[in-house]
Amino acid sequence: MEFQADEHQHVRYNPLKGEWVLVSPHRMKRPWSGQVEAVPSDEIPEFDPNNPLCPGAKRQNGEINPKYESTFAFDNDFPALLEDVPSPPESSDPLFQVGAARGKCRVMCFHPKSNVTIPVMSVQEIEEVINRWIEEAESLGKKFDWVQIFENKGAIMGCSNPHPHCQIWASSFIPNEPRIKDIYQKSYYETHGRPLLMDYVDKELQKKERIVIQNDEWVVVVPFWAVWPYETMVLPKKHVLRFLDLSAIQKTALADIMKKITIKYDNLFHVSFPYSMGWHGAPTGSKLKEDMKHWVFHGIYFPPLLRSATVKKFMVGYEMLAQSQRDLSAEKAAAILRNLPDVHYSRR
Template structure:
């Protein structure tokens, strides 16, 4: 598939343009700083290190595992007080709870550098937060995500992610839910079977989970992480599946880091069933990784121009991206 073509994203119903012949084009655009990252195990100036005072005045306790707290500068509040209007200028209040999860007390670690047993504690905390927040009557969706690296807007280098519980299902998961429900059976179960049979886009796998570059990937080294067995949400995972997810996350993120010899930036997040009490039998738990680096540690993909005004476009094929990641994500 070296000629320009387009691919259909089954999860969103949108098309993607693939232009493999553009990989040879010269680059005179922005070049990122690749200064070596060196962080201490504890930083007295870090708001998220154990025992330190945060910017809003609260003190982070001396935690020794994962630690979750309500975001001091939350984007949403649990009380509905926003504007309400209809017609062409439609607006309505939105309630929400925003939390921060510190993955580990050590300031110098990321998921890629953590032991699988430590990542398992993170997985358990994600599942517990999904249950706790999902049990709030007005919460309909729990979005777990991580922005890794300054390039992705992370405001603090300490290993952490976020959890936003919202009154309504956000736009991106809503598109995926509609597509999966329209399919009838489980779209992602069938899709995973096709990918496992083909093999060329699989990056790494174990008995419980598979990481692959989706056929319709828009970002250069985008990946999709899926449980082999049908599960709708993180709390549904048993002990073996949680261990498997921890293993895949460690292998995938450490593989990213080996790609260009830097802490690979990305935005990652889980899509799981809404928490409104409905069964959603068609929905299959999955995680998206969206890393921006394209050719090297200094050149990234920008979603601009045609991507903003037309449709997503990529240069390197998903198959070539998977081949490179696969070689770097082995045990």
Template structure:
């Protein structure tokens, strides 16, 4: 067993430049921390009081159509408002700096079935979700500098609606984390003349040590620099800069990878596994995208079971991320969880 598997060490996140402290020996300490309530899965296909179910009224009084597949609407409580505008800095005070922003927020309902999260949906249904992501991205990128496709799953992640859905926020600025990823990928490309994440995907594919799911076009790994216990990074194995660069066949294989990855998450602790996930690609107005590679981050909060959550507190908030479970051990646990959903097993 390597020293990195057993000894205390740090790992560098090549996408952000951040470091992660890894302390494997801490897994042996007795657990006396708080636990969350057991995570349950909705079993009814329709809920009369759900604002996202087909035909039901939302908070603003509008009624959803009786949709039969993926459905998109403008968020009734959008975090961003109005059309794109020229940014205006407020004042010249060096200590009080702000700027005016605008944007559009969309809600993507994955399925009319209230009980069907991504791991419970058929691949053909997930293809509809992927196609919706792409079509919405393609429309919004003509107006806004950044389009963030994401999903918060589970009330432990602050999700206010249990009906399976994600969101798309588009705005006229490129967010801070994306700018850091842009810088790191650009620096790598200038040194190695190839995309960082394409090289990384190929290296992980050859190793297999941190691989969770892989098909001909996609690979999901617990990244070498993962901060969250069961964090994963989903990557194409071909040169793709943005969501709308995907061919139809790549959208289909992506649906397969998404289903298998999320099934393994659910199987790990036999619960509807919570997470926040989202897509990063080249900013919309960037002309030279040679250094960029499309990718999706999955950040789940669970640590030891369906009722024990990882908290980023203390040292993590004041210094840098720290983890006890190595990425290699986390990937092994997810692989061993199996690709058949626990609810469908005999």
């Protein structure tokens, strides 16, 4: 029997994190009788005076939002990280290590209207979001070693407010995910003399097996080592270290690529597609003066939906106790996304 990646189980290596993922494509044939989610409602009001993220609305701390007409960022009213806190005492016990954790948490609204999401925004509006991300990253990056920009979209991903927004957490420490990526990217660079992700981009452009969309500056692929069913990675075609390094052309092209990939997502199951997404680039703060040429700025989308708008992938059991497992090949997922229309289903 000849091996076929779309049919036969196998494992794939993630060189960014030193991890393996089990690919079991045949599992898509099994019947599903587990949890079924409610179909998200598309009927979200344009403005809700009781929504604390809307222009002119009152937040939980009593502050009144300005009547903003583009993006709006403010300090999180319920932050996970604070700047002025005492440090824990040092521990000499190797089993009970603690460390200081300081930071700042921000919330950023993408648009004044609650019923507008990235795929239905204009490229110019998305570019305004990108510019604000860069402003926030630059400001926080002067003080903190890591600035994590991320968006949780949809109730399935734990988002409790439908207004289009993201969060920005800046920390005095480098979190686990980027810390591990830093180690493996640096090791690859020391061995091969090239950034890992730039070599990866070149090879994906040659193979054309997992590309979803691309333009002159960016390419979106379902990573060879993807874990989530329709996970994608946004990669630059030219080496960039951080958000701050993007040229005007790259920013406009990034806005274009973000609109296109999120349209593909929404068109998959004709629903406002839930996901967690975020950006990774070279560390900041005290790391700004260090040599970080092994880093490549990139974005990641982690959508949970697997079979339909109501059936998601659960990361439990084997995934929690052994290693990640996915139910369709990266190539199959890329082909499905690639062949979807480029016009949003609500606009056709």
